[in-house]
Amino acid sequence: MKKNYAFHILILSSLVLLSACQKEATNGNVTIFINYNVGGQELVTNDFRYTCAAGYTFEVTRLQYYLSNFTLRKDDGTEYFLDEVFYQELGTTDPSIPIPDVPPGTYTSLSFVYGLDADTNVDGGLPNTLTNINMEWPLSGDQGYHYMKFEGKYKLPGTGEEKAFNLHTGATGNNQNFIEITLPIDNGLKIDGNTMQLQLNYDLNEWLQNPNTWDFEVWGPMIMANQDAQLALKANGATAFSIEPMNP
Numbered sequence: 001m002k003k004n005y006a007f008h009i010l011i012l013s014s015l016v017l018l019s020a021c022q023k024e025a026t027n028g029n030v031t032i033f034i035n036y037n038v039g040g041q042e043l044v045t046n047d048f049r050y051t052c053a054a055g056y057t058f059e060v061t062r063l064q065y066y067l068s069n070f071t072l073r074k075d076d077g078t079e080y081f082l083d084e085v086f087y088q089e090l091g092t093t094d095p096s097i098p099i100p101d102v103p104p105g106t107y108t109s110l111s112f113v114y115g116l117d118a119d120t121n122v123d124g125g126l127p128n129t130l131t132n133i134n135m136e137w138p139l140s141g142d143q144g145y146h147y148m149k150f151e152g153k154y155k156l157p158g159t160g161e162e163k164a165f166n167l168h169t170g171a172t173g174n175n176q177n178f179i180e181i182t183l184p185i186d187n188g189l190k191i192d193g194n195t196m197q198l199q200l201n202y203d204l205n206e207w208l209q210n211p212n213t214w215d216f217e218v219w220g221p222m223i224m225a226n227q228d229a230q231l232a233l234k235a236n237g238a239t240a241f242s243i244e245p246m247n248p
Helices: 002-021 130-134 204-208 227-237
Strands: 028-038 057-074 079-089 096-102 105-114 148-155 162-169 179-191 195-203 241-245
Touching: 028 057, 028 179, 028 204, 057 096, 079 096, 079 130, 162 227, 179 195, 179 241, 195 204, 204 227
Parallel strands: 028 195
Antiparallel strands: 028 096, 057 079, 057 105, 057 148, 105 179, 148 162, 195 241
């Protein structure tokens, strides 16, 4: 009996010690780095090095846009939502998105809004900074802000004449044309007191080809009040992003 009692005490002591040594899972951080490309080629501005599906050679001169409503999601449906809007401008802003204080667990998808949701995209919906003022949508009524200003030039086949394009997206009347994007995270993103990194690949060429072949000459340079044009770009923009983990 004494031997059995001592043995039981030893087992209990070991379990208590093991339990004390096991660290509770803690919150971590995720950083998303935006990597730009054009049809798989490096993005270089002010250079006619790209050809779109409609057959035009084109260059990129400006890209400004909002990202918002970042959500990390587990397989069981548990979500972590970041209620913050991020303004991005090519060559000016830091191309990274910090998502702090993420609860522990393994996350299998990332969702976000390209642009601004209906609650935010109203006049005065964003702080009255110079950047946000410059992104205001210049249509009459409570139309909020541009989601994106993607601008450049293209050359007409044969003549080589250069013409400007302005892919400006936003709301038209009661039509909120923001894009909700959900991307799977291969092998999951495990958070436990660590900092994980994701690369968000952004292919600008997708705005011009998938599923709609965008013809600069057909749509013209001014599309802000054209809902058909906005819907075509909304469909194309949904395929512009992919993600991949950066941590080993």
